[in-house]
Amino acid sequence: MCPECGKEDSVPVVYGMPVGDDFEQAERGVVALGGCVMMPGETADFVCRSCGLEWGSASDPTADEAELAGLLDVEYVDLVCALGTGWRREPMSRGEGMAQWFVSGEPAQLAVGVLGPWFVLDRPLTGWGRRHPDPLTGEEPRFSRDDLLHQPHLVAEMAEAIASGRRRSFRWCRTCRRPTAPEAFVASKSSCAQCVAAFGDAYE
Known part of the structure; x- marks a missing residue:
């Protein structure tokens, strides 16, 4: 931006x-x-x-990444060390409780929700029926700023476990040859919904 x-x-x-x-x-x-x-x-x-x-430079944070680092009260480099880059607001989570949710990866592979001094990691929302855990009362492990600063490897391990599980669900679009999240994949056409919409006649 x-x-x-x-x-x-x-x-x-x-x-x-x-x-x-x-x-x-x-x-x-x-x-x-x-x-x-x-x-x-x-x-x-x-x-x-x-x-x-x-x-700018490629190493500068985006506005959403700067906001996430600010919510976590850490420097951007500390955020990158534990959770990587590419963070953006998660549109489907707006209005869901008080937590601020961000996702990373393309397609989205990991979500982080921040509420006060706590944050939790979760899979990105894939439909309107599922909700994220509450960072204060949910059963998922929650982390603090201190965890991110002093034990980034633990945060990174959990983040990678969630992201790799999500990646295993991806399908490859036969048209654009890109990985596609299952919720955006049209199995009957073996293509992503975007390609089916753009080239619908070619699939008939």
Whole structure:
């Protein structure tokens, strides 16, 4: 998300002599060409296509990641050490209790819910019928900021156990060749729902 205009319309900047399909990707708006001369400390990793701001680096947290680190009261690097990157708000959990829920992975593989000084790890929501555990009263193991700071390996082990279980349920779309969560997979077409919607006639 662009820190200037707030739009999610930024693309990576490619520096150096363009090679291969760099020009084609730039014309399609997938990347921006940053030129051949790079001054230390003056290069940005992204450019906003809406307002033109060149900003950030790949190691900067997103707004959601910064919010999650703030809720946990830890530095972003501590969050990455224990739970990895790629955190974003979980849309299906809005309005579900007081906990703030975030997911990571594409498709989503792990969820973390934060309430006060506590957080719990869970599988992402896959339908409206299931609910996340309450970080204060649920039966799942709960963690604190101290666990994240002083025992990140324990938090990471539990996170990986949940994520790997979720990954085992993924199916491969025969059209786009991407892993697909089971709730977004149309078994009769062996494809993801997005491809079936886009290329429905091809499956008849």
